[in-house]
Amino acid sequence: MLFVDGARDSSPNTMNGNIEYDTAESGLRAVLKDYQELALRAIWATPEGLGSKAVWDRVNAELKPNTISRASVINFLESMKEIGVLKGVEKTGKGMQRMFEKL
Numbered sequence: 073m074l075f076v077d078g079a080r081d082s083s084p085n086t087m088n089g090n091i092e093y094d095t096a097e098s099g100l101r102a103v104l105k106d107y108q109e110l111a112l113r114a115i116w117a118t119p120e121g122l123g124s125k126a127v128w129d130r131v132n133a134e135l136k137p138n139t140i141s142r143a144s145v146i147n148f149l150e151s152m153k154e155i156g157v158l159k160g161v162e163k164t165g166k167g168m169q170r171m172f173e174k175l
Contacts, residue, residue, distance in 0.1 A: 107140040
């Protein structure tokens with residue numbers, strides 16, 4: 073696994089500010105964890121966008137029997153919004169809901 077800053081780790085992701093590239097993988101999986109790729113693909117496949125809970129539900133359905141926490145999904149989606157991969161809006165209602173859409 074190669075990293076921009078030369079550090080090494082066993083889990084590819086973009087959450088720490090560095091782009092980590094797993095040379096054993098290809099496509100999005102080379103720079104994203106499995107749940108991160110699934111989250112992006114769920115949003116990209118839905119023209120009207122998805123709420124964070126719907127993304128989380130879809131990701132966990134694909135990961136079975138494994139699961140990922142909703143917080144991990146929300147944190148990843150927020151980071152993708154911050155760097156311009158997704159756009160998002162917060163809707164008020166029963167609890168705050170985050171909606172994410174492709175650009």
